[in-house]
Amino acid sequence: MSSLQSTTDEVLRLAAEHFKVPREQLAADDDFFKKLGLNSLQALDLLTRIEHHFKIELPDYELQGVSDFRTLAERIQLRL
Amino acid sequence: MLDLREYQSLGEALRAALERWPDEVCLIEADREREKARFTYKQFKEAALPLASALQDAGFQSGTRAAIIMTNQSKWLISAYAIFFCGGILVPLDYKLTAAEQLQLLAHSKAEFLIVEYHLWRAIMQSDGFKNLGVRFVLVTEAPSGADLGGAKRWEEFKSEREPDFVPRGRQEAACIVYSSGTGGRPKGCVLTHENYLEQCMALTALYPFSPGVRYLSILPTNHAIDFMIGFIGPFTCGAAIVHLRTLRPEYIREAFTRYKITYMTLVPMVLKSLERGLRQRFADLPKGRRAVLNTLIKANRALTRRQPNVKLSRRLLRQVHDAFGGELRAFFVGGAFTEPATLQFFYDLGIPVGNGYGCTEAGTVITVNDFKPFRADTVGKPLPGIEVKILNAEAEGIGEVAVRSKTIMSQYLDDPEMTAQTIVGGWLMTGDLGRIDTAGHLQLFGRKKNMIVTEEGKNIYPEDIETAFEGLPVKEFCVFAANYLWPQRSMVGEQLVIVLHPEAGKALNKELADDLAARNRRLTNYKRVHGYLTWVRDFPLTASMKIKRGELAEQIRRTVDRSAMVVL
Numbered sequence: 179m180s181s182l183q184s185t186t187d188e189v190l191r192l193a194a195e196h197f198k199v200p201r202e203q204l205a206a207d208d209d210f211f212k213k214l215g216l217n218s219l220q221a222l223d224l225l226t227r228i229e230h231h232f233k234i235e236l237p238d239y240e241l242q243g244v245s246d247f248r249t250l251a252e253r254i255q256l257r258l
Numbered sequence: 259m260l261d262l263r264e265y266q267s268l269g270e271a272l273r274a275a276l277e278r279w280p281d282e283v284c285l286i287e288a289d290r291e292r293e294k295a296r297f298t299y300k301q302f303k304e305a306a307l308p309l310a311s312a313l314q315d316a317g318f319q320s321g322t323r324a325a326i327i328m329t330n331q332s333k334w335l336i337s338a339y340a341i342f343f344c345g346g347i348l349v350p351l352d353y354k355l356t357a358a359e360q361l362q363l364l365a366h367s368k369a370e371f372l373i374v375e376y377h378l379w380r381a382i383m384q385s386d387g388f389k390n391l392g393v394r395f396v397l398v399t400e401a402p403s404g405a406d407l408g409g410a411k412r413w414e415e416f417k418s419e420r421e422p423d424f425v426p427r428g429r430q431e432a433a434c435i436v437y438s439s440g441t442g443g444r445p446k447g448c449v450l451t452h453e454n455y456l457e458q459c460m461a462l463t464a465l466y467p468f469s470p471g472v473r474y475l476s477i478l479p480t481n482h483a484i485d486f487m488i489g490f491i492g493p494f495t496c497g498a499a500i501v502h503l504r505t506l507r508p509e510y511i512r513e514a515f516t517r518y519k520i521t522y523m524t525l526v527p528m529v530l531k532s533l534e535r536g537l538r539q540r541f542a543d544l545p546k547g548r549r550a551v552l553n554t555l556i557k558a559n560r561a562l563t564r565r566q567p568n569v570k571l572s573r574r575l576l577r578q579v580h581d582a583f584g585g586e587l588r589a590f591f592v593g594g595a596f597t598e599p600a601t602l603q604f605f606y607d608l609g610i611p612v613g614n615g616y617g618c619t620e621a622g623t624v625i626t627v628n629d630f631k632p633f634r635a636d637t638v639g640k641p642l643p644g645i646e647v648k649i650l651n652a653e654a655e656g657i658g659e660v661a662v663r664s665k666t667i668m669s670q671y672l673d674d675p676e677m678t679a680q681t682i683v684g685g686w687l688m689t690g691d692l693g694r695i696d697t698a699g700h701l702q703l704f705g706r707k708k709n710m711i712v713t714e715e716g717k718n719i720y721p722e723d724i725e726t727a728f729e730g731l732p733v734k735e736f737c738v739f740a741a742n743y744l745w746p747q748r749s750m751v752g753e754q755l756v757i758v759l760h761p762e763a764g765k766a767l768n769k770e771l772a773d774d775l776a777a778r779n780r781r782l783t784n785y786k787r788v789h790g791y792l793t794w795v796r797d798f799p800l801t802a803s804m805k806i807k808r809g810e811l812a813e814q815i816r817r818t819v820d821r822s823a824m825v826v827l
Contacts, residue, residue, distance in 0.1 A: 211784040218715060218784070219532050222507045238505050239329060239377060242354060245784055 180258065186251035189228060193247065196227050206248040232258065259467060259496040262460045267427040267452040269342035271495055276303040279497040282470045287332040288514060289504040295332045302336065308417035310340040313371070315418050316395055320345035320425045323435065324371035325364055325393070326481070327351045327378050330502045333399045333413060334480045335490055337373045345425025348434045350481035353378055357385035366445045367435050367672065370394050373413065376401040383408045429453040435672055436483055438619040439720045447672030454622040457665040459491050461642040465629060466613070468496035475501050475514055475523040483619045484593055488524050508532050515584040524591040526716040530612065534601050560607045567630050572609020579608050589613055593624070594716025596703070596750035599635035606633050614638055616701060620687055622666030626701045637700035649695060656694040657704050661686040703750055709743040709808060711753035713785045721755055724786050727778050728757060732771060735760045735798050737806050738788060744812050745821045754789035756824050758815065760798060767793055776827055790824040
């Protein structure tokens with residue numbers, strides 16, 4: 179099983195790729211709504227990308243109240 | 259469809275619907291690509307009555323208040339029907355609120371029963387306020403085996419063989435308590451009667467009649483006034499079917515259209531924009547020649563449907579576009595927030611009319627909607643049959659506050675006669691929105707008179723409700739406003755919140771304070787965050803009971819500084 183750190187790194191890499199921004203511009207504690215200018219539907223799009231990558235299923239409600247990459251990685255980690 | 263004039267309550271009308279179309283499909287629950295449940299009207303009744311019976315065995319009586327906190331799914335509707343069957347008052351709560359907010363509204367509503375999805379119940383049990391939970395009976399859906407339910411019962415096992423007793427309710431009695439706002443400040447529990455809903459349903463179905471065979475795609479939360487009416491009561495009283503999708507993800511919405519041959523759908527501007535973006539991208543990716551052909555067909559469709567929609571013609575002209583939506587789509591409805599005319603026109607030109615509407619919970623959902631006679635992208639349509647709209651204190655251009663009178667207007671705000679009296683004056687509901695009625699009788703909106711914002715997701719955010727997040731900030735005083743309330747502009751897009759900070763005497767706003775402010779802001783749900791702050795060095799005007807006179811403070815700010823003084827967080 180991967181560590182939280184490696185999961186967080188993967189999430190950051192996927193977000194950078196998905197939204198076409200340089201990876202080094204994103205940090206674990208960044209608020210992705212603000213940093214990437216996302217609305218909640220676009221954030222769900224990212225969630226789908228993450229699901230495919232980690233081969234897990236995250237219900238929409240898992241994103242509720244989550245706005246930074248680290249917390250998102252924690253939610254994923256619980257399902258790995 | 260049922261003649262709703264014959265019925266006294268939602269329970270009675272729904273009961274008649276279940277008898278009238280026993281073999282028609284009424285409800286499909288889908289999660290992503292999986293179909294999780296499918297009910298005919300008869301099967302729906304067979305699922306709901308044992309629950310109603312068990313509720314009555316547990317002491318549920320006429321007038322008992324029961325809250326539902328669930329995502330979009332079949333158990334929501336089955337539970338709601340069981341509550342109405344037992345003569346109960348439904349309190350639909352927003353599952354997207356935090357557990358603390360849900361606890362606050364449960365307490366305010368005085369709900370005695372609660373029906374809640376497991377993951378939401380788990381959050382409530384872990385919340386600090388859980389020990390004060392006043393409900394006496396909790397049913398939890400979809401709980402894993404062995405889960406600690408804190409004394410709650412499992413919904414799936416809560417059944418009784420006994421035939422339940424149908425409990426009649428009067429038209430003027432409360433059917434639902436729906437919170438339009440007030441999770442942080444003063445809760446606004448709109449008390450909507452059975453008459454409010456029956457009248458609203460009659461008005462909507464007179465304009466857009468549903469029938470058996472119609473499939474309505476529901477993605478908005480059922481607790482939301484729009485989905486409750488158009489995605490539950492409306493289809494059921496017409497023998498139509500509802501497809502509940504348990505995810506908002508665009509790819510699954512697109513898939514649901516083709517899989518279930520959807521006829522109608524209601525959405526908020528954010529989802530409509532997302533569909534528009536997807537289509538525009540697909541058009542842009544076409545080879546040049548095909549794109550030119552498509553553009554010609556779109557132009558032809560626009561010219562041929564100028565006076566009124568012609569879905570059959572549009573489906574022939576633009577077959578591929580319509581096939582991507584399942585080939586049966588007749589119209590979208592959009593509401594809850596402002597929709598850009600260009601988006602409405604985009605879909606109309608493709609032969610997919612979008613019924614742009616306007617309403618609020620206090621008015622029993624919809625006030626005006628476009629009737630496509632002809633299509634107008636620049637208005638929110640005409641008042642529904644039986645609804646009167648007038649403009650108060652109109653300025654030279656005819657713009658003033660929109661007031662509404664009809665049998666659909668709520669009876670009151672729960673336990674708040676003062677706010678009720680401010681909102682319903684001489685039988686007219688003061689909406690706080692600014693509008694104008696044009697010569698064709700269409701309503702155009704121009705902004706708000708009230709201190710609130712609406713997000714593109716259709717969320718109403720009242721500044722008072724988010725101020726608790728900033729309590730303890732080391733300043734002398736602070737106050738949150740809608741930026742358009744401070745600096746009015748004739749627009750309903752890009753609405754923002756601003757926090758006005760009055761620093762302690764002799765202290766400036768330093769980095770530490772700005773960081774504290776930003777950190778508190780981040781803890782709020784993304785759509786509730788303030789956009790920026792404004793420094794104000796004079797004492798806030800206060801009432802005798804030391805409350806901020808918001809209107810007066812706004813007036814002082816408006817006179818002194820302009821919007822550019824706001825520092826973006």
